[in-house]
Amino acid sequence: MSRAKTKAPIITLAPEQERQALDTLKRFLEDRFELELGSFEVAEVLELFSREVAPYYYNRAIADVQLHLKERFESIESDLWALEKP
Numbered sequence: 001m002s003r004a005k006t007k008a009p010i011i012t013l014a015p016e017q018e019r020q021a022l023d024t025l026k027r028f029l030e031d032r033f034e035l036e037l038g039s040f041e042v043a044e045v046l047e048l049f050s051r052e053v054a055p056y057y058y059n060r061a062i063a064d065v066q067l068h069l070k071e072r073f074e075s076i077e078s079d080l081w082a083l084e085k086p
Contacts, residue, residue, distance in 0.1 A: 011050055011054045011055065011058055012050070013050075018046070021046055022039070022042050022043060022046055025042055025045060025046055026039075026042045029042070029045075
């Protein structure tokens with residue numbers, strides 16, 4: 001079976017985080033679906049999620065932070081206007 005070269009994930013984990021993610025994913029697949037995959041297969045599933053799904057969560061987190069900061073800066077601006085002397 002031929003596989004096309006895929007682009008690397010945008011979001012990467014530290015080695016220890018990746019190992020924990022692989023362990024968690026492997027355990028989940030075994031417990032929930034009785035599917036025992038080898039290390040390479042589990043790594044491929046994790047890579048797929050990292051490349052195709054994780055960016056959605058990342059972008060959502062960025063949007064949430066932007067909204068929070070915008071609201072906070074507006075509040076600070078309002079507080080500063082209140083301190084202005086006539």
